[in-house]
Amino acid sequence: MNVVLIGFMGTGKSTIGRGLAKRLALTHVDLDELIVQQSGCSIPEIFARSGELGFRQRETACLKAAMARSGVLSTGGGTAVQAANRAVLMAAKTPVVWLTATPETVLKRIGDDPNRPLGRPDQLATLLAERTQAYQAVADLIIHTDDETPVTLIDQIAFWLTAQQQTQA
Ligand SMILES: Nc1ncnc2c1ncn2[C@@H]1O[C@H](COP(=O)(O)OP(=O)(O)O)[C@@H](O)[C@H]1O
Ligand SMILES: O=C(O)C1=C[C@@H](OP(=O)(O)O)[C@@H](O)[C@H](O)C1
Numbered sequence: 001m002n003v004v005l006i007g008f009m010g011t012g013k014s015t016i017g018r019g020l021a022k023r024l025a026l027t028h029v030d031l032d033e034l035i036v037q038q039s040g041c042s043i044p045e046i047f048a049r050s051g052e053l054g055f056r057q058r059e060t061a062c063l064k065a066a067m068a069r070s071g072v073l074s075t076g077g078g079t080a081v082q083a084a085n086r087a088v089l090m091a092a093k094t095p096v097v098w099l100t101a102t103p104e105t106v107l108k109r110i111g112d113d114p115n116r117p118l119g120r121p122d123q124l125a126t127l128l129a130e131r132t133q134a135y136q137a138v139a140d141l142i143i144h145t146d147d148e149t150p151v152t153l154i155d156q157i158a159f160w161l162t163a164q165q166q167t168q169a
């Protein structure tokens with residue numbers, strides 16, 4: 001992968017990843033979509049049939065497959081929380097961008113979405129606090145999304161990636 005987006009549910013990983021890939025003329029891979037494709041069932045169905053553990057096993061397998069490809073990868077909100085997945089990300093030396101948002105923003109954006117089994121409104125703030133350190137541990141760039149439009153966020157990330165490439169050239 002050329003760049004990986006991590007962060008909590010509703011921070012815009014899927015939206016920004018799709019737009020960033022278009023901007024950079026790269027392929028976009030959404031890890032959740034890959035899991036659904038490979039499993040032949042939806043995320044809530046995977047959670048219902050195989051539990052969170054079953055979902056996490058599929059997620060790690062798909063992450064490894066995705067990291068072997070080029071493009072922009074939008075992870076799921078729990079991907080970088082698993083130590084094994086953080087090891088995969090760090091080994092790849094791909095730039096990792098952490099998108100942040102407050103629990104209030106997340107709630108406004110995702111509400112009580114049945115497609116996000118771990119997105120229970122009354123649990124969001126606690127889950128976000130528990131996960132923050134894990135995101136921080138692998139982030140090369142932190143982008144606060146609360147007051148920015150997707151287009152502005154894509155501009156910021158594209159600018160940073162270009163600067164990174166120039167430093168390395
Ligand atoms: N910067 C933003 N400002 C306003 N709404 C946003 C922003 N980023 C994403 N959204 C909206 O929030 C919702 C969740 O975005 P999504 O890309 O699915 O997040 P994630 O993949 O991180 O869970 C979508 O309805 C999307 O249109
Ligand atoms: O935070 C999580 O544990 C999850 C986030 C979801 O992705 P988004 O962050 O794209 O909603 C999806 O991977 C699954 O429902 C689990």
Ligand SMILES: [Mg+2]
Nearest residue numbers: 013014032076
């Ligand atoms: Mg997503």
